[in-house]
Amino acid sequence: MKNLRKILTLSIFICFCFILCACTGCTNVFRLQNIGKDEISIVSYNAQTFFDAVEDGREFKEFKGSKTKWSKEKYTERLFRLKEAVNLSCLALGLGEKDIPDILVLQEIESRAVIDDFCKILPMNNSYKYAVFIPPQNGGAFSAALLSKFPITETKVFNVYSGKRSLRPLIETRIQIGNSTGDNELVLLNVHWKSKVGSSDTDSIRRQQEEQAYKRLKELKAAEPQTPFIICGDFNQTLEEFSLLSEFDNCWNIEAYQTAAQEGSQPTGSYFYKESWEGIDHFFYSDNLSDGKNFDLSFFCVINLKPLTDTSGKPDKYSVHSGKGYSDHLPIGIILKRQ
Numbered sequence: 055m056k057n058l059r060k061i062l063t064l065s066i067f068i069c070f071c072f073i074l075c076a077c078t079g080c081t082n083v084f085r086l087q088n089i090g091k092d093e094i095s096i097v098s099y100n101a102q103t104f105f106d107a108v109e110d111g112r113e114f115k116e117f118k119g120s121k122t123k124w125s126k127e128k129y130t131e132r133l134f135r136l137k138e139a140v141n142l143s144c145l146a147l148g149l150g151e152k153d154i155p156d157i158l159v160l161q162e163i164e165s166r167a168v169i170d171d172f173c174k175i176l177p178m179n180n181s182y183k184y185a186v187f188i189p190p191q192n193g194g195a196f197s198a199a200l201l202s203k204f205p206i207t208e209t210k211v212f213n214v215y216s217g218k219r220s221l222r223p224l225i226e227t228r229i230q231i232g233n234s235t236g237d238n239e240l241v242l243l244n245v246h247w248k249s250k251v252g253s254s255d256t257d258s259i260r261r262q263q264e265e266q267a268y269k270r271l272k273e274l275k276a277a278e279p280q281t282p283f284i285i286c287g288d289f290n291q292t293l294e295e296f297s298l299l300s301e302f303d304n305c306w307n308i309e310a311y312q313t314a315a316q317e318g319s320q321p322t323g324s325y326f327y328k329e330s331w332e333g334i335d336h337f338f339y340s341d342n343l344s345d346g347k348n349f350d351l352s353f354f355c356v357i358n359l360k361p362l363t364d365t366s367g368k369p370d371k372y373s374v375h376s377g378k379g380y381s382d383h384l385p386i387g388i389i390l391k392r393q
Contacts, residue, residue, distance in 0.1 A: 057271065061173055062247075063153070064317055067200055068330070073182075078186050078219055085147075085232070087296065088171045089275065091156070091392075092247055092391065092392040093329050093348065093352075093389055093390065093391050094157070094231060094240075094389070094390040095144065095147050095149060095153075095156050095157045095387065095388075095389055095390075096155055096156065096157045096158075096159065096242075096284070096286070096337075096385040096388050096389075096390070097143045097144075097147075097154040097157075097158050097160040097357075097385050097386070098160075098161075098244075098286040098287055098288075098335060098380070098385065098386050098387070099115045099139065099140075099143070099158070099159070099160055099161070099336065099381070099385035100160075100161040100162055100246070100287075100381060100382075100384075101136060101139075101160055101161065101162050101163060101337060101381055101383075102162055102197075102371065102372050102380075102381035102382050102383060103117070103122065103162055103196075103372065103374075104132065104136070104162055104164060104168055104196075105117050105129070105162075105164045105168075105170050105195075106129060106164050106165045106167045106171070106279070107125075107126040107129040107130075107167075108165075108167070112164070112190065112193060112194070112197065112312045113164075114195065116375070117144075117374060119138035122374070123374050123375050123377070124374050126347075128374070128377050129186075129194065130260045131258040131377065132372070133168075133171055133172055133175055134175060135170060135176055135380055136174065138361075138380075139357070139362055139380055139381070139385060140154050140155065140374070140385075141153065141154065141157060141230070142357055142359045142362060142385075143155060143357045143385045143387050144387075145359065146355050146357045146358075146359055146387065147353065147355065147387045148353070148389070152177075152180070152205075153180065154176065154181070154182070155387065156202070156203045156204065157200065157202045157203070157204070157229065157242065158182070158200070158201040158202075158203070158211060159198070159199075159200050159242070159244050159286055159287060160200070160303065161196070161244075161246040161287055161288045162196045162203075162288075163196060163197060163198065163199045164188065164190070164195060164196055164197075164248070165187075165189070166187045166189070166340045169185050169199050169201065170185050173185070173201075175215070182201040182202060182203060183202075183203065183205075184202045184203075184204070184206045184220060184278070185199065185201045185202070186199065186200045186202065186206060186209050186225065186227050187199045187200075187213055188223060188225055189221070191220045191222075192219060192220050194222070196222075196246070197222065197245075197246075197344060198208060198222065198225055198244045198245070198287065198357070199244050200225070200227050200244055201228050202227075202228055202229055202240065203360075204229045204231050206227055206228065206229055206230075207228045207229070207230050208227070208228040209225070209226065209227050209228070209333050210225075211223045211224070211225055211226075211227040212224040212225075212226065212266060214262060214263060214266050216230065216248075216255075216259050216262070220356070221248060221259065221263065221326075222245075222246045222247070222248075224243060224244075224245055224263075224266055224267055225241075225244045225245075226241060226242075226243045226245065226270070226271065227241070227242050227244070228240075228241050229241075229242060230251065231289055231349075238392075239281055240281075240282055240283070240284070240349075241274060241278075241282070242283070242284050242285075243267065243270070243271075243284070243285040243286070244281065244285075244286065244287050245263070245267065245285060245286070245287040245288070245289060246286075246287050246288045246290075247260050247263045247264075247289045247290045247291070248260050248290060249290050250290060250291075258290060260289075260290065260295075261297070261369075263304055264296060264297065264298050265298065265301055267273040267285055267298075267299060268298035268299055269302075269385065271283065271285060271299075271302065271338075274340075275340065280342065282339070282340050282343045282348075282349060283339070283340045284334075284338070284339045284340070284341050284343070285299075285337075285338045285339075286335075286336060286338070287300075287335065287336070288334060288335050288383065288384075289334055289335070289336050290334050291334055292323075292332055292333050292334060293306050293307075293333060295330050299338050302338045302339065302340070302341075303340075303341060303343070303344060303351075304336060304338050304339075305336060305337040305338075305339075305354040305386065305388060306333045306336070308354045310353070311354050311355065314355070320355060320356055320358065321356050321358050321367065321384070322372075323356070323370075324342070324356050324383055324384045324385075324386050325369065325382065325383050325384070326368040326369055327381075335383060335384075335386050336386075337351075337386065337388055339351055343390065345391050348392065348393060349390040349391065349393070350390065351388055351389070351390055352389050352390065352391035353388060353389040353391075354386070354387070354388045355384050355386070355387060357384055357385040357386065358384055358389060361380070362380050362384060362385070363384070369381060369382050369383060369384050
């Protein structure tokens with residue numbers, strides 16, 4: 055029991071290395087312009103088993119071996135589909151059809167190579183300068199990534215252990231969203247919690263992950279009450295299943311979204327499982343993002359535009375065998391608006 059609940063916290067500060075990197079092929083335009091904005095777009099997306107083109111043994115069985123249908127060509131095609139999903143996310147958020155969000159949060163990314171290759175296909179005048187990627191641990195297949203148009207000033211990684219095995223970490227990124235520090239910073243935490251598929255103790259593992267996240271959010275709120283924070287990603291559980299994080303505001307409770315869902319223009323989740331929608335991807339956010347001061351969360355939506363959805367409106371899951379589809383999750387996005 056002690057091993058199950060053991061939490062090791064590791065802080066890694068900003069450095070241009072394998073963790074925090076400038077996207078290869080990305081533009082330097084943000085070094086030359088005013089970074090202050092009146093609206094900030096953020097998208098979170100589980101890109102579903104996004105492997106690179108190099109087989110290193112960590113891949114799922116259908117992505118490796120002599121009989122695999124996975125190839126460099128299919129990898130390149132998936133990169134362009136990821137770009138398409140990102141562009142569609144901006145369109146759903148009321149931005150241009152060729153825009154990319156100011157901050158892009160991804161889950162199920164195999165390697166830094168995926169991030170570098172993705173940046174290379176973005177136009178030079180509309181790309182990302184900053185990125186954070188934490189390599190998979192203990193032979194894991196995936197990790198999470200964050201790409202930002204705004205400068206990243208600090209990154210911390212909080213590891214959590216189940217027995218002797220390290221789970222996917224809580225990744226905290228401090229982002230400068232204005233022209234100075236202090237009130238112009240945003241703390242964004244990226245998670246990908248334990249799936250319900252597998253061993254029987256997945257509920258207890260997610261409770262452990264929730265305790266870790268809750269503890270960190272309470273620390274941030276106490277130490278920096280003026281600094282807004284957001285925790286987002288794939289939590290693998292619905293809003294009703296939280297026992298601690300429900301203390302914080304959540305995107306699925308936003309009135310305008312709920313009205314749209316009731317009217318049928320929005321799905322009631324981002325993931326479709328056993329013939330029903332589940333809202334397992336989330337944005338939880340601090341109360342100072344709804345107080346009418348500085349930035350407030352002004353809009354939330356599920357990006358349910360075709361071709362991210364199939365003919366029935368469900369997520370068009372990627373298949374390595376056919377080479378078709380996008381992801382078994384739909385992206386979710388928010389707009390922060392300066393008051």
